[in-house]
Amino acid sequence: MITIALPKGRIADEVLNIFSSIFGDEFCFLDRKLILQKGDFRFLLVRNQDVPIYVAYQAADLGVVGLDVLEENKLDIIRLLDLKIGKCKVVLGSKLNVGIDYNKPQIRIATKMPNITRDFFSKRAVATDIIKLYGSIELAPLVGLADAIVDIVETGNTMKQHNLKVDEVILESSAYLIANHNSFYAKKTNILDLYKKIEIIRDNL
Numbered sequence: 001m002i003t004i005a006l007p008k009g010r011i012a013d014e015v016l017n018i019f020s021s022i023f024g025d026e027f028c029f030l031d032r033k034l035i036l037q038k039g040d041f042r043f044l045l046v047r048n049q050d051v052p053i054y055v056a057y058q059a060a061d062l063g064v065v066g067l068d069v070l071e072e073n074k075l076d077i078i079r080l081l082d083l084k085i086g087k088c089k090v091v092l093g094s095k096l097n098v099g100i101d102y103n104k105p106q107i108r109i110a111t112k113m114p115n116i117t118r119d120f121f122s123k124r125a126v127a128t129d130i131i132k133l134y135g136s137i138e139l140a141p142l143v144g145l146a147d148a149i150v151d152i153v154e155t156g157n158t159m160k161q162h163n164l165k166v167d168e169v170i171l172e173s174s175a176y177l178i179a180n181h182n183s184f185y186a187k188k189t190n191i192l193d194l195y196k197k198i199e200i201i202r203d204n205l
Contacts, residue, residue, distance in 0.1 A: 002041055002183075002190060005060035007048035011086040011175050015064050016043070018083075022197045040190075052077055052178065061183035062191065068152060068173040072113045078179040080195055083202055086175035090116060092168045093159050094148040095141045100167060102126065104147070110140035111150035120150070120170050138162040 006012040016027040019041070029036050029045055036043040044060055049072075051065035056075040064083065068090050090113065094100050100107060106127040111117045114130045121128045131146055138159060140146040148167070153159060156166055177198060184191055 002062060002187060002194065003044065003060045004041060005044045005046050005051045005054040005063040005065075007051050007065055008045055009048070011048075011064060011066075012045060014085045015083070015175075018198060018201050021201050049073070055178055055180050058180045058182055061180055061187060062194075063178045064175050065178060066173045066175055068113065068116070068171060070176060070178070071171060072115050074115065076181065078181060078184055079176050080179050080191075081177040081199060081202070083175045083177055083198070084205075085202075086173075088152050088154045088173050089169050090150065090171040090173060091153050091156075091159075091166045092120070092148060092150055092170055093138075093141075093153075093164045093166050096163045096165050098141075100148050107148065108146045109148050109150055110137055110146035112137060112152075113150055116170065117150040138164055 006015055019027045025038070027036065027038055034045045044054065046054060048065065049069055051063040052070060052073045052075045054060040055063040055077050066086055066088070068088070070079065106129050108129045108131060109117055110131045110133050112133060114132050117128070117130050131140070133140065137149045137151045140149055141164065142162060149164070150170065153166065159166065177195070179191060
């Protein structure tokens with residue numbers, strides 16, 4: 001049995017479609033269930049940020065999660081394969097026609113990703129006051145809570161609607177297949193077999 005943790009939402013559907021293509025059978029969660037068992041596979045439906053935790057602690061052998069989440073959590077797991085789905089960008093953004101005043105002794109950044117933000121600015125030796133928010137990040141510069149934001153964008157339309165602009169792309173992200181170290185060595189043959197099948201489907205998408 002191989003247990004795979006999937007994030008709720010669009011990526012989960014895309015991954016299940018990959019498995020449907022591989023095995024020629026329908027893979028889908030029904031009636032808000034959080035566990036799907038299909039032959040030798042068990043899928044867990046969890047919050048995006050929790051996928052690496054399930055894998056790191058071996059509650060799941062494999063997982064699928066965005067590179068942005070991996071970079072933010074920095075857990076000791078194996079990054080097996082870039083699935084090239086769920087593409088997005090982690091960006092630095094600020095108010096249109098205002099920008100970021102780097103002459104300030106410290107700039108205030110609102111974000112859901114404090115670790116990525118801290119790493120980005122520390123490499124540039126820029127002093128920051130990082131405010132962690134859990135949603136509505138775009139609001140922060142508009143009401144004076146922050147000078148800028150670090151957030152995830154897909155098209156950038158949401159930022160434009162709030163009179164914000166992208167100053168810089170920090171990270172280009174897509175979904176990765178990840179593995180627990182112990183699981184990988186204990187179930188290496190089965191995992192690598194699955195890896196090759198997923199790679200073929202990915203390359204033909």
